[in-house]
Amino acid sequence: xxxxxxxxxxxxxxxxxxxxxxxxxxxxxxxxxxxxxxxxxxxxxxxxxxxxxxxxxxxxxxxxxxxxxxxxxxxxxxxxxxxxxxxxxxxxxxxxxxxxxxxxxxxxxxxxxxxxxxxxxxxxxxxxxxxxxxxxxxxxxxxxxxxxxxxxxxxxxxxxxxxxxxxxxxxxxxxxxxxxxxxxxxxxxxxxxxxxxxxxxxxxxxxxxxxxxxxxxxxxxxxxxxxxxxxxxxxxxxxxxxxxxxxxxxxxxxxxxxxxxxxxxxxxxxxxxxxxxxxxxxxxxxxxxxxxxxxxxxxxxxxxxxxxxxxxxxxxxxxxxxxxxxxxxxxxxxxxxxxxxxxxxxxxxxxxxxxxxxxxxxxxxxxxxxxxxxxxxxxxxxxxxxxxxxxxxxxxxxxxxxxxxxxxxxxxxxxxxxxxxxxxxxxxxxxxxxxxxxxxxxxxxxxxxxxxx
Numbered sequence: 001x002x003x004x005x006x007x008x009x010x011x012x013x014x015x016x017x018x019x020x021x022x023x024x025x026x027x028x029x030x031x032x033x034x035x036x037x038x039x040x041x042x043x044x045x046x047x048x049x050x051x052x053x054x055x056x057x058x059x060x061x062x063x064x065x066x067x068x069x070x071x072x073x074x075x076x077x078x079x080x081x082x083x084x085x086x087x088x089x090x091x092x093x094x095x096x097x098x099x100x101x102x103x104x105x106x107x108x109x110x111x112x113x114x115x116x117x118x119x120x121x122x123x124x125x126x127x128x129x130x131x132x133x134x135x136x137x138x139x140x141x142x143x144x145x146x147x148x149x150x151x152x153x154x155x156x157x158x159x160x161x162x163x164x165x166x167x168x169x170x171x172x173x174x175x176x177x178x179x180x181x182x183x184x185x186x187x188x189x190x191x192x193x194x195x196x197x198x199x200x201x202x203x204x205x206x207x208x209x210x211x212x213x214x215x216x217x218x219x220x221x222x223x224x225x226x227x228x229x230x231x232x233x234x235x236x237x238x239x240x241x242x243x244x245x246x247x248x249x250x251x252x253x254x255x256x257x258x259x260x261x262x263x264x265x266x267x268x269x270x271x272x273x274x275x276x277x278x279x280x281x282x283x284x285x286x287x288x289x290x291x292x293x294x295x296x297x298x299x300x301x302x303x304x305x306x307x308x309x310x311x312x313x314x315x316x317x318x319x320x321x322x323x324x325x326x327x328x329x330x331x332x333x334x335x336x337x338x339x340x341x342x343x344x345x346x347x348x349x350x351x352x353x354x355x356x357x358x359x360x361x362x363x364x365x366x367x368x369x370x371x372x373x374x375x376x377x378x379x380x381x382x383x384x385x386x387x388x389x390x391x392x393x394x395x396x397x398x399x400x401x402x403x404x405x406x407x408x409x410x411x412x413x414x415x416x417x418x419x420x421x422x423x424x425x426x427x428x429x430x431x432x433x434x435x436x437x438x439x440x441x442x443x444x445x446x447x448x449x450x451x452x453x
Contacts, residue, residue, distance in 0.1 A: 003077075004039045007031055007049070010110040011076040017099040019080060022110050024073065030066045050074070051129045065112045071134070072108055072120040078138035079105050079120065086143075086152075094155045104148045119145070153258045162247035163219035166199055167207070169250055177253045183372045185380040188411060192246055198230040199243060245412065297389040301382060306437070309377035310444045313370060318448070328364075330452050335361055337449060339425065341442040367425060371418045371437070379414050386410070 008028035009021050032039060038049045056067035083101040090096040108118035123141050127134055142148070143159070152159065171193050178184040178192055203222055210216075222243070227236035314333075322329040331353040338344040338352060339361075346358035346365075355361055421437035434442070 002042060003046070004031075006074045006077045007053075007070045008073055009077075010073045010108060011080040011106060012109060013102050013106045017103065019098075019102055019106060024069065024110060027066050027070050027073065030063060031070060034063070046135075047129070047133055050134050054127070054129055057124075068121075068124065069110065069112055071124050072118070073110070074134065075120040075123050075138050076106065076108055078135045079123075079142050082139045082142040090152070090155070090157055094157055096152070096155055096157070100151060101148065104151060105142055105145055150258075153255055156255050158251050158255050158258070160251075161219050162244055162251070163203065163221060165247050165250050165254070166196065166243065167203065167219055169196065171196060174246075174250070177250060181253050181256070182249055183376045184411075185376060185383075187380065187383065192249075195230075195242055195246060202226050202229045298386055301385045301389060303440075305378055305381045305385060306374075306440045307444060309374045309381060310441055312377060313373045314444055314448065316373075317370065331355075332364055333445060333448055333452065335365055337442070337445050339365060339367075340438050341445060367422070371421060374437075375414055375418050379411055382414070383410055 008024050008031060010024060011019055012022050014020050035049060035052065038044045038052075050071065053067040053071050055061075057064045057071065061067075080102075083098055083105065086101055087096055087098045105119050107116075108114070108120040114121070119142075123138050126141070127137050131137075132140075149159075174193060174196055175189055178189045184192070199222070203226060206226060207219070222230075222240070224236050227239045231239045317332065318329040321332050335349050335353050338349045339346070344352075346361040349355075349361050350357055353361070353364075355364070417435065417437050420435040421441075424435050424438060
């Protein structure tokens with residue numbers, strides 16, 4: 001047995017936060033005397049020794065406490081390895097450290113009669129050698145440890161596949177999340193509900209069939225055939241992309257609710273819309289001049305609808321603040337100008353508008369709400385305008401073919417623009433080039449400020 005030392009060396013946590021190996025000579029001597037063949041035979045299976053130790057411990061035989069401690073030593077190595085796997089997977093993007101993980105689950109001090117119930121003993125007490133191997137059982141309980149999962153959620157890590165998330169979300173939940181959390185338009189919600197229903201009708205049916213055949217396991221990505229069954233007239237790549245986007249919205253909501261640390265969507269390729277339009281098959285791909293004309297109309301529509309949505313939201317905000325307290329609308333506009341156009345911090349803005357702290361400025365501006373309201377208006381208005389524009393260049397049957405894809409891509413482009421604006425506001429130093437959203441916002445602010453002078 002190559003790893004025999006696992007059974008008398010305990011992985012434990014030092015006060016410095018590092019892990020260390022603690023050798024238990026009493027357990028080592030007992031194992032060498034009681035199971036010499038297991039330790040000397042390189043082919044002796046772990047499962048057999050574990051079953052012998054488990055029987056000794058469960059049967060309360062002589063030296064049952066040593067058998068228990070030996071198994072806890074083995075379990076500590078499996079916990080240690082599970083933490084290494086998680087840290088390697090999430091360290092780079094989420095800053096997750098081994099010390100944080102070890103502090104949660106590596107709590108066994110190696111005493112025969114511990115004053116508390118270490119996680120290794122918890123694993124051992126729930127272990128059944130007839131159901132799984134001890135290493136598998138340990139990894140499973142470690143990966144599903146409530147405190148460890150809470151830690152991961154705080155870092156924005158929700159360890160469920162996109163397909164599992166889509167599988168266990170019903171349409172009522174989806175509607176509520178898109179409406180109340182993501183502030184999606186009704187058209188977006190309707191499209192998403194249909195997408196989820198199409199996905200579940202095919203994916204759940206096939207998964208149920210696989211289970212009846214005895215095939216179990218994690219939810220795998222849908223196959224090409226399944227994607228075609230969901231939307232026969234749309235390319236599989238587009239359907240897959242839309243499903244992943246929907247899953248990312250649900251994942252963001254779950255991280256927010258369970259961990260309180262929502263993450264922004266991953267940035268998308270800014271030229272995605274143009275790329276897709278250029279790749280459409282049939283007549284659409286052959287009339288390049290018309291495509292260019294449509295793209296020009298798209299850029300103009302984006303510029304005008306963005307300006308219109310911002311103006312509409314600013315007007316509503318100013319009116320609401322004016323009714324609440326005299327002069328508050330002017331302070332709001334000035335703070336917005338200093339923050340989004342001049343790049344001043346909330347701390348710097350506070351005394352300039354008669355407030356005493358950055359918290360008061362943050363509450364007054366409520367930039368997250370402003371962006372969400374603009375997003376809500378912009379997507380709906382831009383989608384309607386582009387659909388009408390597209391009729392000048394392509395047949396109506398072609399409009400129906402790209403309808404869902406167009407809305408998805410517009411949503412992603414708008415989300416990217418909003419996220420870029422938020423990132424610039426949070427940046428420690430002003431960016432040399434303002435985001436498209438901030439440029440439009442400042443353009444709308446200037447004439448409004450003139451009215452107060």
